[in-house]
Amino acid sequence: MSHVPNAGGIPPPVVFTLLAMPSTSAATRYHGFAIALHWVLAVALVGIFAMGLYMADLPFSPQRLKLYNWHKWAGVCILALSVVRVLWRLSHRPPALPQAVTLAMPGWQMAAYRATHGLLYALFFIVPLVGWAYSSAAGFPIVLFGVLPLPDFVPVGKALAEAIKPWHEISAFAMAALVVVHAGAALKHQWVDRDGLLDRMLPGRR
Ligand code: HEM
Numbered sequence: 001m002s003h004v005p006n007a008g009g010i011p012p013p014v015v016f017t018l019l020a021m022p023s024t025s026a027a028t029r030y031h032g033f034a035i036a037l038h039w040v041l042a043v044a045l046v047g048i049f050a051m052g053l054y055m056a057d058l059p060f061s062p063q064r065l066k067l068y069n070w071h072k073w074a075g076v077c078i079l080a081l082s083v084v085r086v087l088w089r090l091s092h093r094p095p096a097l098p099q100a101v102t103l104a105m106p107g108w109q110m111a112a113y114r115a116t117h118g119l120l121y122a123l124f125f126i127v128p129l130v131g132w133a134y135s136s137a138a139g140f141p142i143v144l145f146g147v148l149p150l151p152d153f154v155p156v157g158k159a160l161a162e163a164i165k166p167w168h169e170i171s172a173f174a175m176a177a178l179v180v181v182h183a184g185a186a187l188k189h190q191w192v193d194r195d196g197l198l199d200r201m202l203p204g205r206r
Pocket residue numbers: 038041042043045046089094117120121179182183186187197198199200201
């Protein structure tokens with residue numbers, strides 16, 4: 001087991017105190033479930049971003065409407081998986097960075113490493129929720145898979161929809177930029193520093 005699970009009935013306040021402490025765990029890799037969530041969501045997020053770019057340029061047509069619905073359904077599924085991911089992350093401390101890595105990383109890189117992950121987690125919620133709010137404000141509530149109507153949490157309104165619309169795009173592009181930085185940093189660790197950091201997030205490696 002490569003993690004410190006929230007087992008043994010530890011009450012939540014104690015768990016959060018433990019999470020704030022420096023890790024003393026001997027684990028060197030992320031847990032298999034965290035690895036699975038990382039890669040499933042990575043593929044899904046890259047896919048839904050590409051889909052968003054493609055469908056936005058289509059002329060008004062039944063095909064465009066269909067893709068918009070699929071995009072919304074995929075976004076809701078990604079949002080649900082992100083909730084699972086955050087709950088898992090809060091209850092399972094990630095493995096401590098190897099000492100060789102922390103010693104080699106200047107302070108700004110360590111700050112960027114933490115900030116990138118923190119911002120990505122925030123954007124996992126901001127991007128789909130802003131999209132959902134736009135859909136509701138524009139008067140097109142989400143009906144998940146065409147059968148389950150989801151509640152609107154903002155009122156219908158043209159001005160409100162126009163105000164929200166750019167923020168879905170801006171936040172999605174911010175996430176894409178962070179993903180480029182994040183993946184680039186991971187690949188630099190792999191191919192330039194050769195410190196094995198990527199192995200922590202790959203399935204089946206020791
Ligand atoms: C080629 C693509 C990618 C590579 C090579 C990669 C690699 C990694 C690695 C090695 C880690 C673990 C860092 C550590 O050891 O502490 C990590 C963590 C993480 N990755 Fe990626 N990643 C990629 C794509 C993505 C994408 C597309 C997303 C989401 C949009 C993402 C979100 C995250 C997050 C949030 C963490 C932090 C996990 C945690 O500590 O809870 N990654 N990634």
